[in-house]
Amino acid sequence: MLDQPQRILEIAPDIKIETKSAKYAEKIAAKAVDGIILCEAGQLQYDIYTRACERLATKDGWLFAQGTLELLEGTDWYAAKCKEWTIPDNEEGGKSYELPSWANTAMYSGGEQDPKLVKLRTSLGEEQFKARCGGQIPKPRGLVLPEFRTTIHTGQFHIAKDEPIYLGVDEGYYPSAYAVEFIQFIGDQIFVVDEIYKQHMTTEQICLAVKQKPYYNQVVGGAIDIGTKQHPGQKPVYDIWVQETGLKLDTRRIKPIRDGINRLRTFFIPNPITHDVMLHIDSRCRGLISELGGCKSPLEGRGAWKMTMDKRGNILSEESDEKNCDAAKALIYEVVSRFGLGAAPKKRSVSFVDF
Secondary structure, eight states: OOSOOOOEEEEETTEEEEOOOSSOGGGTOOSOOSEEEETTGGGSOHHHHHHHHHHHHTTTOEEEEOOOOOOOTTOHHHHHHHHHTTSTTOTTOOOOOOOOGGGOTTTOTTGGGOHHHHHHHHHHOHHHHHHHTTOOOOOOTTBSOTTOOHHHHEEOOOOBTTOOEEEEEEOOOSSSOEEEEEEEEETTEEEEEEEEEESSOOHHHHHHHHHTSTTGGGEEEEEEOGGGGOOTTSOOHHHHHHHHHOOOEEOOOOSSHHHHHHHHHHHHSOOTTTOOOSEEEETTOHHHHHHTTSSOOSSTTOOOOBOOBOTTSOBSOSSOOOSSOHHHHHHHHHHHHHHTTSOOOOOOOOOBOOO
16 A cells, blocks of 8 residues: 555454554564455555565565556566466466456446447556556567467477487687577477576586586587587587587578578467467576576566667668577577478377476
8 A cells, every 4th residue: 555544454363453654664674464455456656566575484474566567667577467466377476367347347348349448448548557457568569479478378388209309509708608408399389498597607518517407418410600600719609519429410591580580470470270389498597588588587687579669669670680599599599400491290199297
């Protein structure tokens, strides 16, 4: 609650409900509690949320946050958390749900097309209406792959037993990331089952991390940027990979990268009849998910992969921004190596095992 007087309701000797104003964050800190409800969380500042978490830590209590997505400066943490918590098995163990205004049929008997909501949509504009009335979190403008949705493209996808694993590799050190995506192709489905997404690590160190994976014996090959075959003055990165792992990595040239993006996009777009998608990303692949705009990056200073756009949302360049796309490019390398511009293979049944 914002600026409301304090009230205390004692239900039983050991059960007490107490309200506190959220106007002053310092007053939130007090004795430990079992649970906290943040009312109209979209209007609260981020430090109120962190103070609440501090109060809950001692008893490992629960937190329930509800409210309209206000999209106000300083309160966008709420929208960010709602988006983050749509990912299964996220770091905080949170879950988020959309409850649109038209779910209240007593107030809006016509559902989403109720005349009152139709009028409100015109007044607010599409983006504000979807956020405030639909509970839909707006995606950052300019995303290179806007088709990505955490709710349909991410989940828990374990390693398929006795099926080969391929690597998508994009070299980096700092400020870029060294990205290795572990990928399985099951029929016409693509499963990104794990990743290595690090900064300040050499190729030798990355190769060692790959070989330490419990399923390394299933890794049979992959794809890497063709530029790794050239490294003036020192040993090429490609040669180090061959020496350290013995793997054969495809170095097909993808120029422009737009061709690879368009090929990858075909796997993100849902089937118009079944609404199924062909690309699935395990929730542990935080680097890839963050570049696609689905969560906060695990690395400081990283963000989503975007295009250069003007204030009206018009694309200023057909070439995508080369920043924050290491994991995405690693995935593109292997997908293009596997499928090129042709059709995907037919489905077949597989069994799964959890490592």
